[in-house]
Amino acid sequence: MKLKTLMMGAVTASAVLVAGSALAADTIKIGSVLSITGPASFLGDPEDKTLKMYVEKINAEGGVNGKQLELVVYDDAGDANNAKTFATRLVEEDKVVAIVGGSTTGTTMAMIPVFEDAELPFISLAGAVVIIDPVKKWVFKTPHTDKMACQKIFEDMKAKGISKIGMISGTGGFGKSMQAQCKGVAPDYGIEVLADETYGPKDSDMTPQLTNIKGTAGLQAVLNPGFGQGPAIVTRNYKQLGIELPLYQSHGVASKSFIDLAADAAEGVRLPAAALLVADKLDDADPQKAVVTGYKAMYEEKSGQAVSTFGGHAFDGLFILTDAMKRAGSEEPAAVRDEIEKTTGFMGTAGVVNMSATDHLGLDLTAFRMLEIKGGDWMLAK
Amino acid sequence: MADFLQFAFSGLTVGAIYALVALGFTIIYNASDVVNFAQGEFVMIGGMVTVFAYAAGLPLPVAALLAVIVAVFVGLALEWLAIEPARDAPPVTLIIITIGASIFLRGLAQVVFDKQFHSLPAFSGDEPIRIGGAALLPQSFWVLGSAIVIFLALYAFFNHTLTGKAVLATAANRFAARLVGINTTFVMALSFAVSAAIGAIAGVLVTPITLTSYDVGTLLALKGFASAMLGGMGNPIGAVIGGLLVGLLEAFGAGYINSEYKDAIAFLVILGVLFVMPQGLFGRSHTERV
Amino acid sequence: MAFLKGKYGVLLAIAIIVLILPVAFPSNYYFRIATLVWISALAVIGLNLLMGYAGQVSLGHAGFFGMGAYAVAVGPTHLGIPPVASALLGAASAGLLAFVVGRPILKLRGHYLAVATLGMGILVAMVLNNEAQWTGGPDGMPVSRLVLFGFKVKGPVMWYWITAGFLFVGAWLALNLVDSPLGRALRALHDSETAARVGGIDVARHKLIVFVISAVYAAVAGSLLAFFDGLVTPNTAGFLHSIQLVTMVVLGGMGSILGSLVGAAVLVTLPQALTVFHDYEHLMLGLMMMLFMIFLRRGIVPTLRDRIAGRVQ
Known part of the structure; x- marks a missing residue:
């Protein structure tokens, strides 16, 4: 008797789930697992704020390919085991089509097998070179190594x-x-x-x-x-x-x-x-100026906090993804992955991104600027 | 020699913070047998409330006073709402309650304040004072001096006031204390209030040196607990000496041996001391009644 | 509920839970969560033997857990030892460490024992964090997938059954231990160490045995987690993980094997459920922990069992 009730419950629950996903067909679900609290909250907090404010902005401007974005964010508190659990949850429960996240190298490495098995494009926001070297089919990253x-x-x-x-x-x-x-x-x-x-x-x-x-x-x-x-x-x-x-x-x-x-x-x-820190001081002719001043103004106005390059990584990741979706004309994971890999001349907060089948980062040393702190502000070092 | 002095002052400054946290542990432990793992959060509250009140335009001393009042209020709330209702629970249950409280307070702080690091201006400027080749911050003297004042004030309170003596009596034997008419409930509330105030003062004092954020409490609780145990749980002098020792061990360990394992050096010494002196340096020996 | 008191009652309860859950599971995510519960529960059962029966608190048990986890990462990668042998070696070295440090440490009482075990756990975590050429440092290192008899062990469903098997055997061994002369001696020692000593029980030896056993439980659980996750990080050996294990023991109920499972289940699933609160997640977790302990102060299983028994009478 009890077992029957339980199974009935399960059936009802899955029916609701199916109905839910049918209703949600006109949205694109993007997932993210970030270290919003814990020792790496320095990274995860601005990344979280950035993703949320820009998804809202994109939706207000009509979304991507005529569909609204739906962002699901989980906090792994900097723990790799948590990150893997939430990665599984994004794939199995939330059924996201792509992931922008992974604040630290440890959490990113824990999540990679999950997204590779599920064949979903994953843009990491963590630093270490092991994430993209050797190249993994579904894994990309935005920050310099x-x-x-x-x-x-x-x-x-x-x-x-x-x-x-x-x-x-x-x-x-x-x-x-x-x-x-x-x-x-x-x-x-x-x-x-x-x-x-x-x-x-x-x-x-x-x-x-x-x-x-x-x-x-x-x-x-x-x-x-x-x-x-x-x-x-x-x-x-x-x-x-x-x-x-x-x-x-x-x-x-x-x-x-x-x-x-x-x-x-x-x-x-x-x-x-990255040039983001010296946004105001860039030459007007600098092709990066518009992007970085735009992001800086938006972030500082919405969050009330000083802009950091970490939030910038999330900005780059989100737009590399949505641009790829627009070029692919769909949010189908395999098509989006191929388009991400073809990203060329993307102007982000970190620099110009030119990806290829052998380079899933696409930044070179010129993306870095040498800065010096003078008079309580960043200056381009001479 | 200059190096030695530099290490010693670094150790004493950090050690003074541990000592104040350890003192907080000791006061609550004596009054209630509770090991309060939320002790580090009082330090956090002291620092964060001051930072935000100061940023809102209050003068620094007023902001600091407000922070201490907030911390005392939180300490009393913790005692009334979480410890008192579970008074007769096993000690380890009470410990888990205080761990829950520390997670709760951290969670609250990240919502009420933010997840950034903050600083306060040093009370007497940032210009280092040079003594024997070592460079010391004026704020370190504030920390050390205040730690001494707090300790002397507590000593006077416990030994020369009736209320203080009531606390000591409760620590010695709660049942007997109640029999002679001491209001042990009041004593417990008092101990939480005093502990919280000490923690908050420590938070205000060290923020100009060590910075603060919503999650500085965990590490301080860990180090403060270890210091209290090294000195001998329940002994205020032990707590202070334990705290200073741990601070000095870390500084000398980092300076003379290996910075990667400086915390390990401190813990190895604690283990070594406990093997020889199972009650810590100044702990009371304890006989079990059957 | 009375049947839960007997040894076989507890095992039956675990078996029923393990067999029924998959029917209700809609996806792999649920299998992953359940697997994490089984793994934690295994470590918690070991710790519960130490805390609930021998009355000794360890704030460094994650150190043993981490040793087991890193054994299956370091062994095959750096030393060429097969994974299963590495896991056995990990358990053995955790047991050995417990044996060596156990003698002096277990002489300490109460909070002094807590701080000594805490120091030991921190030392282990520090070595794992610092010796990056062996352990990969703070970002951890990968663990190659387990291959048994030419067969790749992969996916949450398969690990669900494997870890459930370990949990069942672990619970069975623990229940037998509790029933043995050693278990009775431990309980005597929990009530009053001095009385036990006067009664002719070799207190130090008994405590040491349980300490070693609990370390081995933790190490085996650590190895399982490392295989399951395919990655180890120093967090597994960290202070916060130690605190988590102790919380699971107390939450579920000290001295209750079934409580170990319940405590692990609550603390693993609660953060998953609390994600709906977003920024208020940690606040809610702390609040729930306090409420549980205030109202179910002897732990969930013993308190509820007594209440139900009380109502029946």
Whole structure:
């Protein structure tokens, strides 16, 4: 008797589900799993806000291919196991046709097999190069890789005649991965890493590590890969200890809040970042200017917070996807995937994207600009 | 020598924060046997409320006072609404309740405030003071000085006021305390209020150095708990010394041994101490009655 | 409900749940959630033996869980050890670690034991996070799919049955253990350690045995999760996961095997259900945890069982 009721319930439930999806045929369901809370909320929070505000905007302007977008967002709190569960839920329950999400490399790697098995296009917002190298048929990503950031920084150092540096890296996913990448490519630029210190993602005082760096003879510059509040504290401690060497930060601090938190200690810090941060200062002739000023204005007005390049990654991902849907004339996953791969000349917040069958990122080093903080604001470094 | 001084000051500043959190643990534990894992959230509330009130235009001291009042109110609410109704529950159930409370308060903070990091201006500027080759922030002296003042005030309160003595009596034997007419319910509420206030003050003091956000509480609770246990649970002096020791171990570990494993060094020492002294450095030995 | 008291009653209840659920499951997503529940429940049963029967709190059990998980990732990738052998090695090394640190740690009482186990768990998590050349660091490392007898073990449905099998065997072993002389000694020790010692029970040895057993449970669960997810990250060994396991034990009911399953089920499914609250998700989770513990203070299963029994009488 009980079993029968249960089964009846299941049948009714699935009938409702079918009816639901029939009704929803004139919408396009896009999924996202982001680290909105937890240690990577620095990334996930602006990504979440960006996706929501632009899906609303796209819908207000008539949607994609005449259909409204429906966005389903889950918060994995930075945990790979959660991310995989929500990825399964997007595929099996929500029946999304494409995914823009994955704030960290760990969560992205956990979700990849799910979307590959389901054959759905997946645009990741995480940094590491392993996501797209080797190339996976259904997986794309929008941010520059950490290796590119290292190369950009070392290019700048080499031009300034710097060859001996100290590193202080966060032990979170971002810092740890970039630390390894930078040490890997440093010899290509004739750069030696003489001091190699680390700090925990939640640490609140890095003076002991910096004291050791200060005491290392022969250093010409210091590099700090990491994101969140860590680099701000490193920068403050750097000034506190009176270290005079040039300080390089990574693209992980690419948000105005870094300057607010580090205050005048941030003066003179150099870092590679997307043009988004210097939107107002770009040449009017710069082809990227319209995109980045538009996004910046929209984000800052709607969220009341300073724009960051992380939200920009979500912006790029969403529009690479919707452009592909428009070109394909449908939201059918295989067709959309093929069109994403054919993305050329897409002007995003990160730079010009030219994808191909062998390059599912499509950005090159020119997408990065070298910035310097002057007078409490970002400046294009000379 | 300059390096040593630098490490020592870094350790003492961070250690003072742990000590204040550990002190909060101790006060509540003494009055109620509850290990309050929401202790770190009081620090968060202190920092975040001050930041937002200051940003809204209140002068810094008023904003800080408001933050302490809010934290005390939250502490009392926690005691009345969550701990009191489960008074006779097993200790581990009470611990889970406080963990639930800490998740709840974090969840509330991310809605009421935001998920960004925030800072406050240092009370006496950012210009480092140079002593023996080491560079120290004026704010560190604020943290250390306030920690000492708070500790002395508590000492005076517990040893020289009737209410304070009532708290100590309750800690020693709740049943006996009730028999001699001490209002143990009041004592418990008081302990939560005092703990919350200490946490919030710590939050206000350290935000200019360590920054704050909705989720700074978890790590502080963990380190504060470890500090309290290292010193000996229930002993306020132990809590303070435990906190300073953990801070110093981390700083010297990072400076002299290996920054990647500095937290490991602190925990290894805690384990080592507990193996030799199972009640912590200053803990009371405990005899079980059958 | 009375039948749930007996050993076979509990096993029967688990078997019925495992067999009936698939009928109602509309998609693989449900199989994944159920599989996660079985895996957590297995670790929680082990921890419950330690907490509910021996009365010892461990805040570092995720460390053992992580050892099991990383064994099946590191073994085949770096050492060329077959996956199943790696899992066994993982369980053995978790047991060995528990044995080695158990002697000094278990001398500690109450909260001191909690902080010592917490330290141990954090040390394990720190090694997994820092030794990136072996473990892949904070982003974790992939686990190759399990191949048994030339047959690829894949998909939530298959893992549902495998993990359910492990859960069933784990519950059966635990129930037998509770009924054994060791179990009786443990209960005596839970009530009063001193009395147990006076009564001639080798307290230290008994505690150590249960600690080792609970570590092995956690490690096996960890290996299962790693195979199932195809990826391991240091989070599996982290402090928050340890807290989660303890919460599952207390929520379901200390000293109740069925409670372990219920506690795991509630804490795994609750966040899935709470996604409807969006930004208020964590707030609701904390609130639910407090309410559960205030109103069902001895845990869901023991409290409800007593209430129902009370009504019948």
